[in-house]
Amino acid sequence: MKVLGAVAAILTSTSATLQGVAEPQAVPKPIYNDVTSPAWRFTSPNFPRDERDTTSGLVSNETANHIGQLIEEWNSTGIAVAVVQRDETVTDPEHPGWRIEYGSYGFATKNSTASTAVTPDTLFAIASNSKLFLALSVGLIIHNMTLADDFRVQHGVELGWSTRMRDLLGEDWEMWDEDATKGATIAVAPERKISRNLPVQQSHSYVAQHLFEPLNMASTTFSIGDIDAYPPQGSPVGVFAHRMADGHVASNRDLTLGKLGSLKPIVPFFSRPGEERTRAGAGGIISTARDLATWNAMLLSNGRHPYDPNVTVVPRDVLEWVTTGRSILSGVPMSPETSPVLYGAGQLRYSYRGVDVIEHSGDTPGFKGLVSRYPRKGLGVVLLSNDGENGGWVMDAAKWAVVDDLVFGEKEGRVRWSDRFRAVVAAQRLSRQAKVTPRPDDPEPPTRPFSELGKKKFEHPAYGQVVLCRVPLQLLRDPYADHPLEFSTDDNYNNPHTNCTELLSSPSVRHVLSATPHPLPSTSLPLQAPNGAAPPETFVASFSRSFVSHLRLVHFTGDIFNVSAVWANDDVRQDLGIDPGHSVDTRVRAEGRPTTVQDPGAVLINLNETFTLEWVSSSERGHEGDEEGLAIRDGFWGMEGPDAREPRGEGKQGAEVWFRAVSDGPGSV
Structure with a gap:
């Protein structure tokens, strides 16, 4: 909105x-x-x-x-x-x-x-033009008189757009909001939830049978395998791969820095075979x-x-x-x-x-x-x-x-x-x-040491677990350095999680760090500040979700961090054996004379979107019983609608998404 x-x-x-x-x-x-x-x-x-x-x-x-x-x-x-x-x-x-x-x-x-x-x-x-296929398939299910009669006999209510999800799914239907739990209807529910609980086939095959086939839409598919030009070893190239367009994005675009990025093709396709169900109805x-x-x-x-x-x-x-x-x-x-x-x-x-x-x-x-x-x-x-x-x-x-x-x-x-x-x-x-807030020249440290944040694990019932890996200063200075990572073992700096070395060595994270300028636009501290100050502390976490691969946290001041949910495909390209030197025409979006350069094909997006993260620690609240966690706000949940309101307050009370701390010991994830 x-x-x-x-x-x-x-x-x-x-x-x-x-x-x-x-x-x-x-x-x-x-x-x-x-x-x-x-x-x-x-x-x-x-x-x-x-x-x-x-x-x-x-x-x-x-x-x-x-x-x-x-x-x-x-x-x-x-x-x-x-x-x-x-x-x-x-x-x-x-x-x-x-x-x-x-x-x-x-x-x-x-x-x-x-x-x-x-x-x-x-x-x-x-993309979201898929939503109409979803809605019409629900309508076809509702319109099926045999299903409607069976549903009436089984549940004692009519099957229609106003049928409550609680009547369809029983106690399995539970939402965060009590009103949504009790009153949500088929009209606002995911179609796959409906088809799972009625005697019809899976949603994508139902759409194909009842909408694609009658109209002879022979080149329309949900299957990423059908269009995949870079299949996993042992799988065939997709039947439509030769006709599939490459989607293009502005890689490394960050308008907060005034950078327009370079327009590059996403190769391979941004979603991989087997991930179709994640977004089939909404945009698959x-x-x-x-x-x-x-x-x-x-x-x-x-x-x-x-x-x-x-x-x-x-x-x-x-x-x-x-x-x-x-x-x-x-x-x-x-x-x-x-x-x-x-x-x-x-x-x-x-x-x-x-x-x-x-x-x-x-x-x-x-x-x-x-x-x-x-x-x-x-x-x-x-x-x-x-x-x-x-x-x-x-x-x-x-x-x-x-x-x-x-x-x-x-x-x-x-x-x-x-x-x-x-x-x-x-x-x-x-x-x-204009919305960028300058970082203080002399930012306050967090309530508890940065080293403690790097020892924690956090989790959310829907988003899952997050492990923050603290980025060594050497990577902030030279993200593509070939020398091995050197982690300090003292109390001031430690990455106890066993996957941090692998994560911070991965091509995608190196790409993310290369687009993490120091100083950031929100700070006046140079990399080698006269007073000996270091660049802002940075953390990276693996966060494999739709259109997101990693979270990047950069310290702002006190217990506040800037967090970006970015997506990079370097790791996918490496896993598929796509040569890092496989060049594509990169068209630089810049003012003045346009240029064409040869560039490795990996892309990085979503740098534009930055949210606020507050590290809430128990000692910060000053009394026992306070919960520790990460409170993310300022648009992370994608608020829409003229009447929508952001949560008010600080800490957990003001969080759009709350990740609670679950441990502070070492261990793999």
Whole structure:
């Protein structure tokens, strides 16, 4: 909501004229490099055909050129576009009653020797666009009369969206919040929890059978193994690996330092085979523009197969339920052309220039996606990008260009969205740097010695156990030093945990430490301070979670640390035998002359997000009985919603996440 609010403030303050806004002053143009993207092109549905099929009339020459210019303006990587519109005059047997057009821009993969172009059949991670598949699969389960009758007999209540999870799971359903334990319904529960307790197959196979297969979405999958080009030894290369795009991220980006990072591909894919269940419903689907064009046309057909109206894929009442707004995502318009935004079940709903819009976006490391439709116009637009940094701005500007042309035409004009988005990006960068609080020149030490923190273990019932490894000064000075780690054995410095030597020697941690500048932006202490002061004490912990590999703690003052939840893939690449010297084109996002350099392929992200950690020790509270632990706050839990409130107070009372201390002796984890 903080980001939404910032975007809304900028967009609503922008001139609402359809001729656009004046070029924002002092807005840096984002630069990757001067590599020329392959020519953009639109093709007919019968891929492959490189020529532009102008018979559909969905994308004008002006719009096609504009989208290509957006790729260049934002120096983006690749984007696939699919536009569908109902037209009863179309008699093509492959898609009767529909005009369809595909656009392909930029590259899907690129290294120092070769590149592959985006096509309508390039696969992208669609991230949170998966949520609608999840919601509709729940609706199909609820709509199954046999299951409903069995459930009524077994539990004595009706099976529906308002069925309480406690009625479905019994005492197994327990949440931190008592009201959620007693009152949470199927409408807000994970689908896999539902399918586990009803006589249906696993959630991903249920979605494939009831949604993918009826629509012949043959290139759509949950399986990472299907797209994996670097499988574990003994496993085959994925059947779709040759068509899978590489997602790109700004590695080592840290806006708190003013560093834009280097745009690099994530190789291998950010998630590994066997991890699908972690995010299957929330964001695990991988698909193509071609498959999603059919999906979007089905949604526009109120759940019927778009090319065979005698086949119902999703009952109309199920589709209506998930598309009805049930909560407020943005209570104020995001721009002069849009209304407040409502949220249903995996669907956003608002109006654009008076036209009803139903859509959802997706954002996952290296990829952006958008599936948007305009029911009263019979129009749908799909956009998929493998630029995890600027791809979202390109997609939104391209989407509105298509809609402005097809719905409003030359008479009503086109909004210059790209200019506005550049102003938003510039404001976000300045805001991030402005929020940095300088570290005191003479910071206070913690209540208890740093050496004691390095001897502790901490745990949380959901996040699991955390072991903090204290980083030796030698690694802060030279993260890539080849000499062995030397741990002091006195009371002032000790790493008692048996895994710390291995952790601090790992390629990923060395990468993390290389991006830990000393002095940090929040301190004026140089590495060799005149008064003999050392750089800020730093700790690293392994923290393997979705989009996170490690926690990095840097001392601020007293019992307060800055903590970052970062993700690096050096260790994964090493385990798979990907040569550390395997170079990729690294495009430096910097102001001035763009550069292209050869760089090892590992990436490091999430340096931008820094949270506050308080080390709460029993002696700090001054009386017996106080619990020791780590209190993390300032956004770690991802608070959303206009009415959401952060916990108040210090220590455990003010923690969003509380890791309690469980031991202070040596031992492996």
